[in-house]
Amino acid sequence: MRGICQMEESELIRKRKEKIAGIRAAGIDLYPNDARVKNTSTELKSRFGNMEQESLTQIQETFSLAGRLMAIRNFGKASFVSIQDRKGRLQAFIHKGLITEPHYALFKRLDVGDIVYVSGRIFKTKTGELTIEAQEIRLLAKSVHPLPEKWHGLTDVETRYRQRHLDLIMNPDVKEVFYMRSRIIKLIRDFMEERDFLEVETPMMQAQAGGATAKPFKTYHNALGMELYMRIAPELYLKRLVTGGLERVYEINRNFRNEGISTFHNPEFTMMEFYMAYATYEDLMDLTEELFIFIARNLFGVLQFTYQGTEIDLTAPWLRITVKEAIIQYMDVAPGVLDDQSQAVAFSRQLGLEVDEKEALGKILMIIFEEKVEKNLIQPTFVTQYPVEVSPLSRRNALNPNFTDRFELYICGKEIANAFSELNDPDDQRGRFLMQLREREAGNEEAHQMDEDYIRTLEYAMPPTAGEGIGIDRLVMLFTDSASIRDVILFPQLRARDE
RNA sequence: GGGACGUUAGCUCAGCUGGUAGAGCAGCGGACUUUUAAUCCGUUGGUCGCGGGUUCGAUUCCCGCACGUCCCA
Numbered sequence: 001m002r003g004i005c006q007m008e009e010s011e012l013i014r015k016r017k018e019k020i021a022g023i024r025a026a027g028i029d030l031y032p033n034d035a036r037v038k039n040t041s042t043e044l045k046s047r048f049g050n051m052e053q054e055s056l057t058q059i060q061e062t063f064s065l066a067g068r069l070m071a072i073r074n075f076g077k078a079s080f081v082s083i084q085d086r087k088g089r090l091q092a093f094i095h096k097g098l099i100t101e102p103h104y105a106l107f108k109r110l111d112v113g114d115i116v117y118v119s120g121r122i123f124k125t126k127t128g129e130l131t132i133e134a135q136e137i138r139l140l141a142k143s144v145h146p147l148p149e150k151w152h153g154l155t156d157v158e159t160r161y162r163q164r165h166l167d168l169i170m171n172p173d174v175k176e177v178f179y180m181r182s183r184i185i186k187l188i189r190d191f192m193e194e195r196d197f198l199e200v201e202t203p204m205m206q207a208q209a210g211g212a213t214a215k216p217f218k219t220y221h222n223a224l225g226m227e228l229y230m231r232i233a234p235e236l237y238l239k240r241l242v243t244g245g246l247e248r249v250y251e252i253n254r255n256f257r258n259e260g261i262s263t264f265h266n267p268e269f270t271m272m273e274f275y276m277a278y279a280t281y282e283d284l285m286d287l288t289e290e291l292f293i294f295i296a297r298n299l300f301g302v303l304q305f306t307y308q309g310t311e312i313d314l315t316a317p318w319l320r321i322t323v324k325e326a327i328i329q330y331m332d333v334a335p336g337v338l339d340d341q342s343q344a345v346a347f348s349r350q351l352g353l354e355v356d357e358k359e360a361l362g363k364i365l366m367i368i369f370e371e372k373v374e375k376n377l378i379q380p381t382f383v384t385q386y387p388v389e390v391s392p393l394s395r396r397n398a399l400n401p402n403f404t405d406r407f408e409l410y411i412c413g414k415e416i417a418n419a420f421s422e423l424n425d426p427d428d429q430r431g432r433f434l435m436q437l438r439e440r441e442a443g444n445e446e447a448h449q450m451d452e453d454y455i456r457t458l459e460y461a462m463p464p465t466a467g468e469g470i471g472i473d474r475l476v477m478l479f480t481d482s483a484s485i486r487d488v489i490l491f492p493q494l495r496a497r498d499e
Numbered sequence: 500g501g502g503a504c505g506u507u508a509g510c511u512c513a514g515c516u517g518g519u520a521g522a523g524c525a526g527c528g529g530a531c532u533u534u535u536a537a538u539c540c541g542u543u544g545g546u547c548g549c550g551g552g553u554u555c556g557a558u559u560c561c562c563g564c565a566c567g568u569c570c571c572a
Contacts, residue, residue, distance in 0.1 A: 010508090010509065010544085011508095011509090011526080011527095011543070011544055012508095012509050012525080012526055012544080013509085015526065015527070015543095016526090071535075071536090073533095073534050073535060073537055074531085074534090074537090075531055075532060075533075075534065075537080075538095076530075076531040076532060077531085077532050078531090078532040078533070078534085079532095079534085080533075080534050080535065080537090082535075091534085091535075093533075093534095095532070096532085097532090111526095112525080125533050125534075125535090126533055126534095127533070127534075127535075129533090129534090129535075131533090145509075146509045146510080146525060146526075147509085147510080147525085148509075148510040148511080148524095148525090149509085149510040149511055149523085149524050149525065149536095150510090150524070150525080150536065151510095151511080151523090151524065151536045152510070152511040152512085152523095152524080153510080153511085154510070154511090155510090155511070156506095156510085156511090156567090157567070157568065158506095158566070158567050158568085159510095161567095170510095260500090260572090263568095263569080484568095484569095494566090494567085495565090495566065495567085497565090497566070
């Protein structure tokens with residue numbers, strides 16, 4: 001990254017350090033901790049922003065504000081400074097005649113980027129801007145490094161991600177995204193609590209990385225002398241809790257998958273998973289619609305919003321379509337082709353897809369779906385009836401046991417949620433794990449492992465249950481119109497840099 | 500993993516067919532009592548991502564590497 005290695009030698013830094021030495025020599029604490037801040041920028045603006053200057057002169061009260069000095073506009077004896085706190089910005093007026101000599105001397109030594117405190121009465125300038133008239137100004141923390149340019153700000157994406165503090169200081173929209181993220185997660189919690197779900201936490205470090213098909217990160221516990229895996233999903237633990245009688249549980253937490261990084265993938269990402277006893281995957285489609293609508297209503301007040309230039313409409317009911325129907329709709333293929341393994345191989349090869357001649361029919365369907373269909377699903381769409389081969393933990397459909405009672409939710413061509421009626425027959429579950437083991441032996445590193453402990457849990461009888469996982473980062477991307485997952489994760493994974 | 504593009508002052512960016520680098524902002528000095536990208540005058544600041552090669556000479560052309568962005572897998 002530009003500059004960072006030479007920062008020690010930069011002239012700007014040298015000058016700044018000399019200035020700091022001077023302030024120190026004058027006996028001023030560079031990092032005091034005794035300021036008591038009474039007000040915030042937006043609070044003062046909402047209280048006094050609409051009042052006229054004549055009314056403000058009647059107010060004798062003294063207000064105080066602290067934050068980062070973002071601009072200094074100097075006019076000889078008078079100066080205007082812009083102070084940014086967590087809520088926004090407020091201007092302060094510093095006049096040589098209105099503050100003590102030592103305070104003014106200190107003010108002249110301050111730099112943009114410093115953390116300061118001002119207190120004084122409130123007034124409006126002749127341009128109508130609400131301003132604190134400083135009776136006191138203090139330095140609360142001295143900045144050594146200069147801030148990026150005031151007008152263009154910080155745009156270099158690498159610096160924005162590696163030095164997120166700078167991004168947050170310079171780009172108010174970034175702060176807004178993370179306020180939104182927090183609000184969305186709170187709304188989800190409210191929604192789940194309203195429906196009597198219990199929030200729980202299950203292990204991040206697992207002896208076996210189960211509950212999904214993905215490559216895990218491996219770690220080692222010294223005292224136990226055992227290898228552990230960072231979880232790829234909480235699923236099997238949450239279903240143990242349902243078996244234990246908790247019946248409605250959810251967890252919002254991190255999953256870790258040892259895979260590539262893209263605008264939609266970060267190796268650690270946040271997932272909400274929830275399980276609801278005595279419900280089916282169809283119930284969860286209704287619940288998912290309700291949840292998204294609840295969030296949109298609270299955020300926007302309406303169910304229509306724009307994601308990257310595309311108008312999204314969350315008005316229920318959303319389209320519900322099976323995997324096979326979706327392929328037929330978008331690929332113009334005779335239905336029979338998708339029921340016959342060899343015809344399906346031929347068809348996918350026609351489409352230019354690389355498919356092994358002996359590949360299971362269900363896998364072929366998914367390859368076609370993922371390659372050719374997925375990207376077309378712009379408005380919210382539940383894709384249902386996934387092949388049993390790719391759904392080792394899902395309940396079989398009663399009418400067609402080669403498919404499962406499962407759905408994935410697509411919006412803007414991206415998978416946002418994955419849900420199914422849970423497989424609670426321990427014998428069938430064992431058979432599915434054995435099928436996965438064969439795949440693992442055939443070289444599929446992502447295939448699920450045998451989990452005898454989980455099967456034993458099922459043998460105690462898990463109630464009929466439906467469960468779902470919702471990718472929180474992708475959800476936040478959607479609602480904040482963010483193009484990259486890195487824009488909704490404060491510290492996205494980047495390659496380490498040599499210092 | 501493959502492809503395209505990028506990396507020049509603290510920040511945002513110019514830099515043409517190769518001749519040892521410019522602007523704006525920031526900084527520093529000065530003027531200024533209501534500005535808000537303040538203004539005006541003056542001025543400092545660069546291992547042109549790193550390493551090779553071609554050349555009398557490379558920020559510029561070629562190769563490799565690093566990091567990043569986007570697209571594809």
